[in-house]
Amino acid sequence: MILVVSTCADKLSEEEFVKPIVGIAGKCDVKHYTNVKDVSGYDKIIICGTALKDNEYLKNINGFLFLKETISPVLGICSGMQILCLLYGARITENKEIGMTKIKTLRENPLFSGNFEAYSLHGNGVDNLNEFYVLAESEESVQAVKHKKKNLCGIMFHPEVRNEKIIRNFLDFA
Numbered sequence: 001m002i003l004v005v006s007t008c009a010d011k012l013s014e015e016e017f018v019k020p021i022v023g024i025a026g027k028c029d030v031k032h033y034t035n036v037k038d039v040s041g042y043d044k045i046i047i048c049g050t051a052l053k054d055n056e057y058l059k060n061i062n063g064f065l066f067l068k069e070t071i072s073p074v075l076g077i078c079s080g081m082q083i084l085c086l087l088y089g090a091r092i093t094e095n096k097e098i099g100m101t102k103i104k105t106l107r108e109n110p111l112f113s114g115n116f117e118a119y120s121l122h123g124n125g126v127d128n129l130n131e132f133y134v135l136a137e138s139e140e141s142v143q144a145v146k147h148k149k150k151n152l153c154g155i156m157f158h159p160e161v162r163n164e165k166i167i168r169n170f171l172d173f174a
Helices: 011-017 019-025 079-087 164-173
Strands: 002-006 028-032 044-047 074-077 091-105 115-127 132-137 142-147 152-155
Touching: 002 019, 011 019, 019 028, 019 164, 044 079, 044 164, 074 079, 079 091, 079 115, 079 142, 079 152, 091 142, 115 142
Parallel strands: 002 028, 002 044, 044 074, 074 152
Antiparallel strands: 091 115, 091 132, 132 142, 142 152
C-alpha cells in the first residue's frame, strides 16, 4: 500500500498538490502529516508539495520524524524534499523558481535521466546536503537528491504537472 502525505496547510491546496499524485498513484491512503503516526504498513511513501507561500510544515519538522524511522522508499516532492533534507542536517535557503525549468541530470538514478524541462513552484531551496547525493540541478538550485544510505529521494520540481513518469518510476522501481 502507498501512503500519500499532505503538507498543505489548507484543503484547497490539496486539490492542486495532493489530488494529482493520488490520480497517478491509484489506490493509496492519504493523510495529513499531523495525522501520521505509524508508517510500518506502507510499501512506499510520497510526501506532496504545497502552495508557494505555505511554509507551515517548516515550523513542525518534528511531525515528520517518522521519515527517519521508515524502511520504505520515500519520494519527497518540493516541500517533501525540503523536509527530507532538513531531517538529515541540510539548511533551507531562499530560492524562488516559478514556471518551466531546465533540469540537468548529474547522477544516474531510476527516476529520470538526461536533461528535461519540469514545472517549478518553490520559494525555498536546500544546501548543506552532506547526507545526500545531488541527482539533478537547474541553473538556480538543486532539483533532486537521494540519501546516501537510505532509499529517500527528493525532487524540488513538481513531476505531477509535466513529468508524471517520474512518479510512476518511483512506484515501479524504487
